[in-house]
Each structure stands twice: as C-alpha cells, then as structure tokens.
Amino acid sequence: MLDLLKAPIQAVQDFYELTGRAMRNVFRKPHYLDDIKLQMDTIGVGSIPIVLLTGFFSGAVMALQMGRSLQDYGQTGRTGTFVSIILVRELGPVLTAVMVAGRNSSGMASELGSMKVTEQIDAMRALGTDPLQKLVTPRMIATALMLPCLTVIDDFVGMLGGWLIAVYVYALPSLQYWSTTWRALVWNDVAQGLLKPFVFSFAISLIGCFYGLRTKGGTQGVGRATTQAVVVADVVIFVVDLFITKIFVSATSS
Amino acid sequence: MSADTSLLRFENVTVRFDDDETNALDDLSFDVRPGETRILLGAAGSGKTVLLKTAIGLIRPLGGQVRLIGQDIARMPEEKQFDIRRHVGMLFQESALFDSMTIAQNVAYPLLNQRVNRLPRAQMEPAVREALRFVELEHTLEKLPSELSGGMRRRVAIARAVVTKPPLLLYDSPTAGLDPITAHTIMALIIKERDVDNTTALVVTHRYQDGNLVANFRYNPDSGRLDPAGKQGTNTVFMVLREGRLIFEGSQAELEAARDPYIAKFVKRPEEEAAA
Helix, strand or coil, X not given: CHHHHHHHHHHHHHHHHHHHHHHHHCCCCXXXXXXXXXXXXXXXXXXXXXXXXXXXXXXXHHHHHXXXXXXXXXXXXXXXXXHHHHHHHHHHHHHHHHHHHHHHHHHHHHHHHHHXXXXXXXXXXXXXXXXXXXXXXXXXXXXXXXXXXXXXXXXXXXXXXXXXXXXXXCCCCHHHHHHHHHHHCCHHHHHHHHHHHHHHHHHHHHHHHXXXXXXXXXXXXHHHHHHHHHHHHHHHHHHHHHHHHHHHHHHHHC | CCCCCCCEEEEEEEECCCCCCCCCEEEEEEEECCCCEXXXXXXXXXXXXXXXXXXXXXXXXXXXXXXXXCEEHHHCXXXXXXXXXXXXXXXXXXXXXXXXXXXXXXXXXXXXXXXCCCCCHHHHHHHHHHHHHHCCCHHHCCCCHHHCCHHHHHHHHHHHHHCCCCCEEEEECCCCCCCHHHXXXXXXXXXXXXXXXXXXXXXXXXXXXXXXXXHHEXXXXXXXXXXXXXXXXXXXXXXXXXXXXXXXXXXXXXXXHCCCXXXXXXXXXXXXXXXX
C-alpha cells in the first residue's frame, strides 16, 4: 500500500521542486530574453487563430441559448448582459486556457520529451547550462504574459459572436446589445477574468514542462508524456477555476 | 598528490540504480592528473557511461566522493554544479547535438548560454568558426545535424565540447558504431586536441586500438598528420572496468603484460584477432 503511494507523492514533490526552481530562476542570471520572445511568439501569436475561432463560436452559441431561455421571460433584451458576464468571468478564461493547454502543454511536453530521450537535456546540463533556466522559465514567463492577453481577445470576439446572433436572430438593436454588455461588467469581473488566466498559465506551462522532462522510454514515452500533460493541465485548470471562483463569490457576497 | 592538483578524482565511488540488485559502479577510486590522458576500457554494460555521467554530476553516487576541478560535485545542489561543468567538455556517445539548431548554433551554444563566460556577439562567430575549422567542418555552419553523417555529427560534438577551451575533456565511446576510417579520424582529432591545447582527457572506449593510437602517436602541426611518438612517448594511463569494478590501472606495457583473461581479451591487437 505504501509502495503504491510512493510514486505519486514523489511526483508531486518533483513538481513542487520544478516549480520552485523555475520561479527562482526568474530572478537569477542568465536571463534568456531571446527564448522568452520566441516562446511568446509561439504561445501568444501562434494561438490567436484558435482563440479567435473558439471565442467567436462559443459567444455565438451562448447568445443563441441565452436568447432562447430569456424569451420565455420576455427578457431577450438582456442577452448581452449574460453573454458578457459568463464570457468574462468564466468561459473566456477557461476556454482559452483549455485551448492553449491543448496546443502548448502538449507542444512543450513533446518538445522537451524528445530532447530528454535523445540526451539533449543531459547535454545542456553537461555544457554547464541549466535546462530549467533555458527551457522551463522562458515558457513559464511567456505563458503568464500571453494567456491574459489571449483571454481578452477571446472575450471580445465572443461578444462579437453574441452580437451577430442578437442582431440577426433575435433582432435586437446593436446599441442595446453593446450597452447591456458593457453595463453588466464591474471591476470585480475584470479582475477575476484576468487573474484566472494568469494562474492557469502556470498550470499550462509547468505541467507541460514537468511531463516533458520526466519522459522515459523513447518515442512511446514522448506520446505518453504529451497526453498526460494535456489531461492533467485541463483537470487542474477546472479545479483551480472552482477555487478562484469560490473566493471571488465569497468576497463579493459578504 | 593532493586533491587540488588533480582535475578529476574518484574516491570509493559507488553508484546503484533504484531497481538494480548490483552496483553500477563499485567502490571506484582513481585520479586524473593534469596533462594525462586516461583510456578507460570496458565491455558494453561495464559502467563506462555511468562513470562519465557521475564524473560531471549527472548521476549522484550512493557513496564516496567525486572531486571535479577540486570540488566535491556529488554533494552540491545542481545549480552550483553548472559553473563547475563549464571547465569540462563532454562528448556524448550519440553526440547529443541539439537537433533543431544549426551546426553553428550548436557550437555557439555553450558560449551563448553559460552563466559566466558569455562572449560578446562580435567574438562569437570567430570562436565558432575556429572550433569548426579544428574539426574540419567549417563548411557546414548553416546545416542541421540531421543533414550530416554520423561521423560528422560526432566531429561537431567535439567542436561544441572544445569551443570554450576547457582544461578537461571526457569522451564517451567516441568511435562506437563508426567504420574504421571515420573512427581513426575521430581519434586523430582527440590526439590533436590533446597536443594542440594540452588538455587532459578521459577517453572511454571498448576498442584497444583507440588507446594504442592515443598512447603512441602525436599530432604533427606541420603535416597535419599523426606521427609515432617515439621514445618520449605520451602521458597515457590505461584503466580497465569490469562490471563496475576497476580491475586494472597502469601503463600500456603493464596492460599488455597482464595475465587476467578479461584484460587479455581487450588487449588483443587487430592482427592477432585476424590470425585467431
């Protein structure tokens, strides 16, 4: 029984160690600015198409569903309110994080995993450079900077999708849609909507790198690491989301 | 000799992996002194690679001390090990080049990324060119490792190991899996590096003829070829590793005179092998 627990406990401990070292490296020399820029481009700019598409369609679908439910109460005019609250507080951050996890946690795990199985990580260490400093910290910083930006884009495109549905399906005036959308939001929502992606970003980058760096067993191992990274990152995003939401709900209701 | 003058010193080092019942390295002690070339002979699985990885702290021993450039590397946190590893060049068995970087970027990697001796960009290119000229691959700068042959990849890995001019070089089976002609080219480079830059080296190999070449030939800078070392000889020490234990340490003459059948098998010269 104890032996069964040994491996997962060891893994959690290793993960905390990786997290600690990656965070400490933010304040240590050398800083690999070129790597941070490259990762910002891959993670941030590279994810824009998928964020635009999922954001647009999720916003549109939500407007459709909300509009239909609100029709029963004769409140179709408030579609914008619901679309914007749900997008900014919840759907935008979570959906963007899940998409970026699917794209980049997997990418990090497979890239670092391939480097691990071909001894390139050992070569980095042997050449007197810290693979965490060179590979993990730039990915962590880049994701933390880019995910909030991507979330803002996702929120806006989602509202745009909702607007199309509101105007063309429910025949709402544009002005009404945008003013309800705008008025629905308070600072608390914006804070929540930006804090969430910032926290999720660490789950995405660190879990991706963690599984990549502990890859064992050749190409099959790389495949396994990639799958595990995405699954675990997604689950962690939803769990953390619940906790952050609970904190915000408690803070605003008291 | 005190520990401070030796570049690499193993003191009763034992390494064991979690699920193994026997030790990968068993109570190993030896000392690599400046100017010396050590040839470590051993069959596959005898612990040669484990020994090299332990020497630079990639593997932590169960017991004993590993002193690299005078410091106990086995007991220090990894963040401190990086600065010591700068003084060591290592050639991995499979070259371990960064496959998504060009040859020039691979060779420039230690210069660009080490914490301490990062060169200004202007000095980078000449240093990279010089290292690649040393292994006669200056024309491959913009190629990717996958576009080169196995022998060329290993030469690039040598260039990457020597570009920072480390005083100690560790070669892990530099000739494994190569044809005799390419293997000779690689060994000639190792001898050239020793004689041009006066570096200390630990060469791990399973081929006795590699050691024989290092012990008896010198690089002639005028002709660019290897000449017999003659009477003055070279400062070469042989060691034989068997299942994690050091069973021999001494000169080439002592090695050839050894009666142990395991050692005798290694020392068989190619012509004897052909006759047998």
